[in-house]
Amino acid sequence: MKRKILITGASGFVGRHVRTALETMPGDAEILDLNAAEAGDGPDIADQAAVEAAIARLQPDAVIHLAAVALPAEARDAPARAWAVNFQGTLNIAAALRAHCPQARLIFAGSSESYGAAFALNEGPTDELTPLMPQSVYAATKACADIALGQLAAEGFDCIRFRPFNHSGPGQAPLYVVADFARQIAEIEAERRAPVIRVGNLDAERDFLDVRDVARAYALAAMAGAPQPSKPPAQPLPHSTAYNLASGRAVRIGAILDALIGMSRVSISIETDPDRLRPADIPRTIGDAGRAAAAFGWRAEIALNTTLADVLDDQRRQVAGRSD
Numbered sequence: 001m002k003r004k005i006l007i008t009g010a011s012g013f014v015g016r017h018v019r020t021a022l023e024t025m026p027g028d029a030e031i032l033d034l035n036a037a038e039a040g041d042g043p044d045i046a047d048q049a050a051v052e053a054a055i056a057r058l059q060p061d062a063v064i065h066l067a068a069v070a071l072p073a074e075a076r077d078a079p080a081r082a083w084a085v086n087f088q089g090t091l092n093i094a095a096a097l098r099a100h101c102p103q104a105r106l107i108f109a110g111s112s113e114s115y116g117a118a119f120a121l122n123e124g125p126t127d128e129l130t131p132l133m134p135q136s137v138y139a140a141t142k143a144c145a146d147i148a149l150g151q152l153a154a155e156g157f158d159c160i161r162f163r164p165f166n167h168s169g170p171g172q173a174p175l176y177v178v179a180d181f182a183r184q185i186a187e188i189e190a191e192r193r194a195p196v197i198r199v200g201n202l203d204a205e206r207d208f209l210d211v212r213d214v215a216r217a218y219a220l221a222a223m224a225g226a227p228q229p230s231k232p233p234a235q236p237l238p239h240s241t242a243y244n245l246a247s248g249r250a251v252r253i254g255a256i257l258d259a260l261i262g263m264s265r266v267s268i269s270i271e272t273d274p275d276r277l278r279p280a281d282i283p284r285t286i287g288d289a290g291r292a293a294a295a296f297g298w299r300a301e302i303a304l305n306t307t308l309a310d311v312l313d314d315q316r317r318q319v320a321g322r323s324d
């Protein structure tokens, strides 16, 4: 029997990698794409009736819920929309599952940003028992959805709350730091921009992952417990639990910039752009992903230099493909 996996936000950056992860994983997944299954762009997840109708009709075994206002700056500029999508939208999906497919599992893409000010409480890696102390609108919407799902999980709802740390990879929009720097370098190499790269806060330190490692965690969680014909059943995941997805080490944004410039064939100077500095930027994030390792054997596998090289190549291809 195929396991029906519904992905919200399937056509987004992470969604495309989740689809690939599911397709290459043992077990038999039928991928349902909420975007493609519906007319146009699919139901607005903030629209409860539309979400309910879609879930009642599709009857998924698991939902990987990725659809979100994912850019912190966008959430800051349109907070009502960010709350409607990230918080109310998540509750809508949970409510629809409970009403129409109570056996289904919800996999929630939360965020390390939810820990916010609490990162400063820890010297070393932050684990899942650290309080959520969000500092931005984006982080608050994700933290509240995480807490609300934790409450439903305590009542027996099958829900896995992931808290992924920063992740990058091919296909990421050049609005996020790695793809942003890579895009500027690719444009400089193509002589479409002066050899000056514009940057924000280079002193921030982040625990970076490759999106393909994150996508594998979501796919594993969706497939766990699914029958696998020629193998023993996958280790069932403990329910009702939050999991960090992290590498366990922090890298200075300045080091990411240096590594990307080091991969380039041109000479580039650096200029701080005050518009890229944020009102409240967490100085340092490091995650402890020991719980995910113990529960289902997940570890970050792809080296940061591989991610950076792949993102730079991806941006070079995109810049070369542009006619302007």
Ligand SMILES: C[C@H]1O[C@H](OP(=O)(O)OP(=O)(O)OC[C@H]2O[C@@H](n3cnc4c(=O)[nH]c(N)nc43)[C@H](O)[C@@H]2O)[C@@H](O)[C@@H](O)C1=O
Pocket: 070, 071, 072, 110, 111, 112, 113, 164, 165, 166, 167, 175, 176, 177, 178, 180, 198, 199, 200, 201, 202, 204, 205, 206, 253, 276, 278, 281, 282
């Ligand atoms: C975990 C979290 O991860 C993402 O949110 P983000 O952390 O805001 O991502 P970012 O790549 O824009 O910033 C990372 C760091 O890099 C610094 N930084 C310096 N200079 C530039 C710069 O020039 N551009 C950008 N974008 N950032 C810069 C910036 O100040 C920050 O400290 C989302 O996926 C979100 O959905 C999510 O959940």
